[in-house]
Amino acid sequence: MSGRPARFNQATLIDTTPLPSDIPPVTEIGSSSAPLLSASFFIGARCKPYNDDFMQCKSESAGKGEVECLKEGRRVTRCARSVIEDVNKHCLEEFRKHWTCLDNNNQQLWQCRPAEWKLNKCVFNNLKLEKVIPDTPAGETPVHLKNRQTYSHHGP
Secondary structure, X not given: OOOOOOOOOOOOXXXXXXXXXXXXXXXXXXXXXXXXXHHHHHHHHHHHHHHHHHHHHHHHOOOOHHHHOHHHHHHHHHHHHHHHHHHHHHHHHHHHHHHXXXXXXXXXXXXXXXXXXXXXHHHHHHHOOOOOOOOOOOOOOOHHHOOOOOOOOOOO
């Protein structure tokens, strides 16, 4: 046990150092975790090239990529923002039902499959983006397409 008293600082720390002028500004997404989780596979589908560039930059910079990879990171943010805006524009009702379900069910995807199916259909019909889970075994039904979810509260 330590003899030193604990000190807690509740102040918000803001770095006022301006970014270099060659790094373009970007508007943040401004979304909570539930809408981001709901749209995550669509973001991954549309933004894969930007995500790959960002991850390659991070791996090549050997842990020093915070400033070196800001341009690539901002491209990822702009792309993700465009996906959220397009989903809101074309599938707002289905999107809101799905992320509200996620929010109310501790982000457990299997609890919200019926709302997810409707969202996936709407996004595919309007944006031509499809939910694909990477490394799903060939010849096996992906988990998000199964009629019966093992731990869910709702029936088939």
